[in-house]
Amino acid sequence: MYGAGHSGRLYGPHLLDEKVMSQKIVPVILSGGSGSRLWPVSRSSYPKQFWPLLTERTLIQETALRGVRAELSAPIVICNSEHRFIVAEQLRDVGVENARIMLEPVGRNSAPAIAAAAFLVAETDPDAILWIMAADAAITDEAALYASLEHAVSAAAEGRIVTFGMKPTRVETGYGYIESGAPLSGLDGVFEVSRFVEKPDAATAEAFFRDGRYLWNSGMFVTQAGVFLSEIKTFEPEIYEHVGQAVQTRHSDLDFDRLDDASFRQAPDISVDYAVAERTKRAAVVPGTFGWSDIGSWDALWDLSPKDDAGNATFGDVFLDAAKNCYVRSDGIVATVAGVEDLVVVVTQDAVMVSHRDRAQDVKHMVSRLKKAGRKEAVAHNRMYRPWGFYESLIQADRFQVKRIVVEPGQKLSLQKHFHRAEHWVVVGGTALVTRDTDQIMVRENESVYLPLGCVHRLENPGRIPLTLIEVQSGPYLGEDDIVRIEDVYARN
Amino acid sequence: MYGAGHSGRLYGPHLLDEKVMSQKIVPVILSGGSGSRLWPVSRSSYPKQFWPLLTERTLIQETALRGVRAELSAPIVICNSEHRFIVAEQLRDVGVENARIMLEPVGRNSAPAIAAAAFLVAETDPDAILWIMAADAAITDEAALYASLEHAVSAAAEGRIVTFGMKPTRVETGYGYIESGAPLSGLDGVFEVSRFVEKPDAATAEAFFRDGRYLWNSGMFVTQAGVFLSEIKTFEPEIYEHVGQAVQTRHSDLDFDRLDDASFRQAPDISVDYAVAERTKRAAVVPGTFGWSDIGSWDALWDLSPKDDAGNATFGDVFLDAAKNCYVRSDGIVATVAGVEDLVVVVTQDAVMVSHRDRAQDVKHMVSRLKKAGRKEAVAHNRMYRPWGFYESLIQADRFQVKRIVVEPGQKLSLQKHFHRAEHWVVVGGTALVTRDTDQIMVRENESVYLPLGCVHRLENPGRIPLTLIEVQSGPYLGEDDIVRIEDVYARN
Incomplete structure (x- = not known):
């Protein structure tokens, strides 16, 4: 019918x-x-x-x-x-x-x-x-x-x-x-x-x-x-x-x-x-x-995904041995899964989730617990997308943080300053145009620039290929909220 | 008896x-x-x-x-x-x-x-x-x-x-x-x-x-x-x-x-x-x-470890929900495990291993497969210990790599040079004494130094607290074997 x-x-x-x-x-x-x-x-x-x-x-x-x-x-x-x-x-x-x-x-x-x-x-x-x-x-x-x-x-x-x-x-x-x-x-x-x-x-x-x-x-x-x-x-x-x-x-x-x-x-x-x-x-x-x-659970996604002869659906850097009817995905480090059935194993850059497939819908309870514990992994990814490109934290320690920052061609970050941190920028791909107080500095691949605490600065990619730089922050407070935006082409506060 | x-x-x-x-x-x-x-x-x-x-x-x-x-x-x-x-x-x-x-x-x-x-x-x-x-x-x-x-x-x-x-x-x-x-x-x-x-x-x-x-x-x-x-x-x-x-x-x-x-x-x-x-x-x-x-398997380690009421042994950043008789360990990112029994889940900085406890001894087969696939995770850790401290890779890309290097007080690396890479060193903790060709430079917290390709250099911690620095390497070849040791206090070649 x-x-x-x-x-x-x-x-x-x-x-x-x-x-x-x-x-x-x-x-x-x-x-x-x-x-x-x-x-x-x-x-x-x-x-x-x-x-x-x-x-x-x-x-x-x-x-x-x-x-x-x-x-x-x-x-x-x-x-x-x-x-x-x-x-x-x-x-x-x-x-x-x-x-x-x-x-x-x-x-x-x-x-x-x-x-x-x-x-x-x-x-x-x-x-x-x-x-x-x-x-x-x-x-x-x-x-x-x-x-x-x-x-x-x-x-x-x-x-x-x-x-x-x-x-x-x-x-x-x-x-x-x-x-x-x-x-x-x-x-x-x-x-x-x-x-x-x-x-x-x-x-x-x-x-x-x-x-x-x-x-x-x-x-x-x-x-x-x-x-x-x-x-x-x-x-x-x-x-x-x-x-x-x-x-x-x-x-x-x-x-x-x-x-x-x-x-x-x-x-x-x-x-x-x-x-x-x-x-x-x-x-x-x-x-x-x-x-x-509606792909309402990892189990539903397993159901929709192509599978091997043993019923396993895998994505990313995954090795299986004697696994059956599993969904295994890694968007980060290598995942090996052996001798198990009906499991969901999902690996991202900053979290690992293992669950029975039949209990996959309960992951929301785990997310609630992580939220209550104040864990950022519950709500935000390590890689943060912005209108100009993205950044991700490579390591965060007590008094320093290292980030990778990628700026798309023609894009620019806001004109800004920080009260609690200084920054070193090392360009490892492309070319950066850096505003530092009253200077405009062209920083090429393999060059670096230092931004002392309190200086007004802006990062811009004037080129035709993505700009990749390594930012080393140091200071007693490294939170994302230590930022004063003076001007922003994307109309953010 | x-x-x-x-x-x-x-x-x-x-x-x-x-x-x-x-x-x-x-x-x-x-x-x-x-x-x-x-x-x-x-x-x-x-x-x-x-x-x-x-x-x-x-x-x-x-x-x-x-x-x-x-x-x-x-x-x-x-x-x-x-x-x-x-x-x-x-x-x-x-x-x-x-x-x-x-x-x-x-x-x-x-x-x-x-x-x-x-x-x-x-x-x-x-x-x-x-x-x-x-x-x-x-x-x-x-x-x-x-x-x-x-x-x-x-x-x-x-x-x-x-x-x-x-x-x-x-x-x-x-x-x-x-x-x-x-x-x-x-x-x-x-x-x-x-x-x-x-x-x-x-x-x-x-x-x-x-x-x-x-x-x-x-x-x-x-x-x-x-x-x-x-x-x-x-x-x-x-x-x-x-x-x-x-x-x-x-x-x-x-x-x-x-x-x-x-x-x-x-x-x-x-x-x-x-x-x-x-x-x-x-x-x-x-x-x-x-x-x-002899702790010959993760199952044996589970057996020896203290457990919660449901028989789970956990170490590190781990969240459990309705898990039973599991061994869950993370030396890296957060691991959540839900609705499963008799599993071993082990997370390190660069690998995730999931196995049934009864099959835990088979992990050696997985290691053999990883070795055959040429995967360094099979044999070496990301953090490499050296007589002077340790280093670890934070990110490795096509033409750049970022490392954290920690040098213990009083220790020094070999006098060395590289043919294929330049290095930026940003000190984020302690003080470094850097030899660069004929110069000796004292680099303090939040200062940086550039080592062009081919220069003869040495890193030393002259202080009383550990020296932490971020090294940004760039060049077409970044292998550990691009190193010529000119002098080494630890008698390495």
């Missing part, structure tokens, strides 16, 4: 059929996750949508490219302000140059985020259709996805708010469900929604799996901007009011649309399911079988 | 009784192990005897202190030439200033090593008694050890070659066994040896465990130097000849006795068991129950 396949035209020049293509379809990518479930790789400073977990591209890159391949309109990405440069850089990296990046001053769950995108689109075209999706889901069968999208768009064009329901491939207690009802007349592949169901217990999930009418709630929606807003106005007038205000009074910050903080902050923290999907009379569902997963 | 306890005098001023104390007893510590069984902590560059695995002291320190506590003669340590500075430093560190350190130019198994010690002692006192032991065994009940030593010394004084046999505490296939025979008349706690038995299969080990006469061969011996040499002369005349020559023509190298390479190299590679113990008519055994273990 569901997922009956797609027609031959998917292999033609366009992925979507002409009638669908004639609509304005705007991908809306929600990048709000903080991602402790895939710790230690995913952390709030750099959550899972920004990692290449299944392909050589990151999840948000794969997500954005789905819209590009279907030749849809420029996407809107809604993200945490802290991640704006990562989003911009990752999209640029795969040639998505036209995205609008909207910054949430605070996280307010999915209903306000989607409302913000809807307001933005409705300014010019309230009939435009939004394709709302998470930045961090996996889809293994894109052809099937586009077939489902065609069905959904047809229904959305008639005023429906259409959810994608995934046909269960196993008994699963980790997702909410949608009970599908009667087929919508005249709309191929679209069904009424009988009801939404919270995450079930094991027995209920078992029954759902056998029943056939119950579908996983993927969190992907298709709706006209205007339709969504009218439903929000009805069910959540406070969201309508405050988010509408936040969009209207947004301010532009470089290439970003920054939602007004004071207004957005007043919007209630509610998911789109509660706010609209479960209440609207316009709900419809398109059952799909395109291999969707 | 065995291990009947020890008398009250062990709690008096001397650990051994007067008759025993009247003998000259020389501890002979064999430090020849290369230790891949406790990889990744133990490696040939820094094997397990040099690690604090059970107490705050290293195994060789604990071993040497056993002789000190019993007020025995100055120990002889026989070690690989490469480890000489580690041995000297670790013994100094626990106040053992009088050890003679004999360097083996090549490893030739235990019979030649012990023969060398026997020749050395016999030069002045052939009746002196050697207490021969490995540098890397654990003993949990030292009072019981001294009681056994008293028995062994009494028998050795009468010309016996006495082995310590451990009463089995479990069915064990990993050790050789000694079948004990009739008690020796007039010698309390000493028995004839019926036979030596190779490592048994499981059924035989089970039978041995029930039988009661079978003891684990601990590899510890007590014998007069002259008696041992006469047996070696009888059974292995080639060892007698070549090792005798190697000792006679030894040369002194700073505080070390270096066995003559050409002679020692000709000695056959044979264990003391094959060469003497299994052939001599003078064999005797003292059954002991002093908690001896």
